[in-house]
Amino acid sequence: MTVFKDKSKIQKHIAHYKAQGITVGFVPTMGALHYGHLSLVREALANNALCVVSIFVNPTQFDNAEDLKKYPRTLDKDVKLLETVSKAIIIYAPSVEDLYGADTKVEHFNFDGLEFEMEGRFRTGHFDGVATVVKRLFEIVKPDQAYFGEKDYQQLAIIKKLTEKHNCPVQVKGWKIHREESGLAMSSRNIRLKPDYKRAAPFIYKTLQAAKIKFGTKSAKEVTEWVEKQFAQHELLELEYFSIADIKTLKPVKRKSKTKTYRAFIAAYADDIRLIDNIALN
Numbered sequence: 001m002t003v004f005k006d007k008s009k010i011q012k013h014i015a016h017y018k019a020q021g022i023t024v025g026f027v028p029t030m031g032a033l034h035y036g037h038l039s040l041v042r043e044a045l046a047n048n049a050l051c052v053v054s055i056f057v058n059p060t061q062f063d064n065a066e067d068l069k070k071y072p073r074t075l076d077k078d079v080k081l082l083e084t085v086s087k088a089i090i091i092y093a094p095s096v097e098d099l100y101g102a103d104t105k106v107e108h109f110n111f112d113g114l115e116f117e118m119e120g121r122f123r124t125g126h127f128d129g130v131a132t133v134v135k136r137l138f139e140i141v142k143p144d145q146a147y148f149g150e151k152d153y154q155q156l157a158i159i160k161k162l163t164e165k166h167n168c169p170v171q172v173k174g175w176k177i178h179r180e181e182s183g184l185a186m187s188s189r190n191i192r193l194k195p196d197y198k199r200a201a202p203f204i205y206k207t208l209q210a211a212k213i214k215f216g217t218k219s220a221k222e223v224t225e226w227v228e229k230q231f232a233q234h235e236l237l238e239l240e241y242f243s244i245a246d247i248k249t250l251k252p253v254k255r256k257s258k259t260k261t262y263r264a265f266i267a268a269y270a271d272d273i274r275l276i277d278n279i280a281l282n
């Protein structure tokens, strides 16, 4: 398993393969890998002879210093887990200096309004930070395909928009949400859940499933009110937002249309851990 910490070295290594016409599949991560990440890696390997995984806790996408400090960092464990999939995976695990240089400057982007909905309303500057790092990673790795999980559905939509607007020569692929047996969406943050909260957290997905059924006969407003009530009565989980949104604009639906496709999105706190999840509605 090759772990690169230095961007000039990994660039040279990848260029050698690309010169032979080998395509590169890329899975950007912040580490603390779980089976959801591994399924992205397997998909990248199924479609490309070379798979690069980046492991980098990106400081510019955190709006909360405490959250950044507590974010799990488990590089040795991550390397071992990736080895179970293939020893040929190339890992890029840079320092902040290697990736950003002397100054961790954030670029400001216009994503046609996608950035102002949901996560954008509650995490100021988050998507500028994500897009800054992903754009830099694309410039370093030069992937042919890049894989992102649908748990961060808004992030996926924004990265697709980024590549479109900035003419990045990469195909962005979304991949289905991986769930624990309980239904809880897999997330690097789950390992920080205390037992009571871990038991409570599957309520998020159960509520999304029930909301999906209700959306068949009820309006978005009625479903939203119902979900808010369920969380208001819950002892451990605190709802930050629930939104039924048009998948093209991510704007909340006012009136249902048969020609549009919708998804329901939740962000909720389990203690101090912020969890997100979503479900396709039609």
Ligand code: PAF
Pocket (backbone or CB within 6 Å): 028, 029, 030, 056, 058, 061, 130, 133, 134, 152, 155
């Ligand atoms: O989804 C993540 O883990 C991060 O937002 C990403 C895409 C690796 C950028 O830091």
